[in-house]
Amino acid sequence: MTELRSPGMRADVIAALEVLATLVPEAVERWPGLTEAVHRLVDDTVRGRRDVAESVGWTLRDEHEVAAIRAVPVPLLGVLDQLDPVAPDPAHLRHPRWPHVRTAAENAREVLTPST
Structure with a gap:
């Protein structure tokens, strides 16, 4: 396994993916919530760098993880x-396209946290 420079931020990204994959309209008061997940994933990871591929070595291990996050x-x-x-x-959670968000987040979470 590649040692990462920012494992704490990686944990935040995984937590954001968990929220996006599992949050339901009936339980929006949980912490972290949708706002925090969007901030951690989009602002800190995707928009925070010119290209998410620059996260390799920091929060992401390889191009496979980059592709999962980009989705x-x-x-x-x-x-x-x-x-x-x-x-x-x-x-947001009742939007007709939200299932696509949930699926992409779940797929990315599985890539970043493979079972051993």
Whole structure:
């Protein structure tokens, strides 16, 4: 396994993926929530660097993980762009494209946390 320079940030990314993969409208009051997950994943990982591939060695181990992370913002930003920025979390989770967000997040989480 490659040693990472920022394992704490990797843990934050995995936690964000967990939220996106499992959050349901009936349980939006959990912590971290949707806002924190979006911030950790999109702002800190995807937009925080010119290219998410620059995260290899810091929070991501290889190009396989980069591809998995790149797949999450596509449906996520699509949902966010279609709703008012201050729309309540349940509105996001009930959006017709939210299942795509959930699937992409779950796939990325599985790539970043393979079972041994």
